[in-house]
Amino acid sequence: MAEDGRTGTLGIGDVARRSGVAVSTLHFYERKGLLSSTRTGGNQRRYERDVLRRVSFIRLAQKVGISLQEIGEALSALPEGRTPTVADWARLSRQWHDDLQERIDGLTHLRDDLLGCIGCGCLSLRSCALLNPGDELGRHGPGARRWVEDEPGARRPAADER
Amino acid sequence: MAEDGRTGTLGIGDVARRSGVAVSTLHFYERKGLLSSTRTGGNQRRYERDVLRRVSFIRLAQKVGISLQEIGEALSALPEGRTPTVADWARLSRQWHDDLQERIDGLTHLRDDLLGCIGCGCLSLRSCALLNPGDELGRHGPGARRWVEDEPGARRPAADER
């Protein structure tokens, strides 16, 4: 379908072409509650133009490393029943901005530690700051909880010590 | 098993406790070729002490956002048949450091764009730098290829235009 000049609505193919995401991805986002559409009598999706902004926002947030679930929660916090305003988007993006800043700080910290710590081989030492994580980025499960030395002669923890 | 004082080798439980990763994860890493072990007569794994360094390195690299596959490639590029030296680790970590710096640069760029671009609502404009991606972080498939305006009155591309 080409864009409907009268109603200003878009078919899914239009949205895919104009947003750069695959039709299957739009279906997927809709299943996940990130997008919504109305249907024609023939059961085909019609989108309001604001869907393009939503899709842009989703892709952008993903780049920043935010999961679809979190994105969905943020989007669903938008005022219901009306097209989000610039102010709505700005509020959300400020939140993303802060998250982003945190991630940058975490990575920067990690980078500095990497130079000072692994670079010198102390990856093997229990005192290593990197390996006793502040866990800036530890988003994969409980993750690393404890790291000890593996050099002979250094103090060894008792077997039952955590 | 507690650590073997005579041979200096470690059982999988020791490695798990001391590295902070689950036994199942060590199995998994071994299946993926990231770790290796010898076996006792009773088919139980025995690890050299250097495995702790490898595990630390793997977890660290993951934090930096490197996939297990890439980590495996880097590890397999280590000189064969000998325990990696501090210099080997340093070479690898320098590579990670550079990757990390790139990611930081990308995120920083994104953060600045976020303030200047979404913050002002121009997410909807085709000229938006963010939405015509340099794709610093676009690691999810072909990803966004094209983003256009969705405001009435602006130029609209022909239907067959990409």
Place this chain on the structure above:
DNA sequence: CTAGGACCTCAACTATGGTTGAGGTCAACC
């Protein structure tokens, strides 16, 4: 009025990074 492209649903499949459980063996302590 018919051909063909666009669209529909649903199920299955991909890859990553693991975890969980069943069923069985090993080994160390009493």
Place this chain on the structure above:
DNA sequence: GGTTGACCTCAACCATAGTTGAGGTCCTAG
């Protein structure tokens, strides 16, 4: 020498983020 905890394999399962394909319908242009 038996009990118990640590270990083994293998298969199945979880979540995330989608993609692919089968089988069928819609709709628009010629």
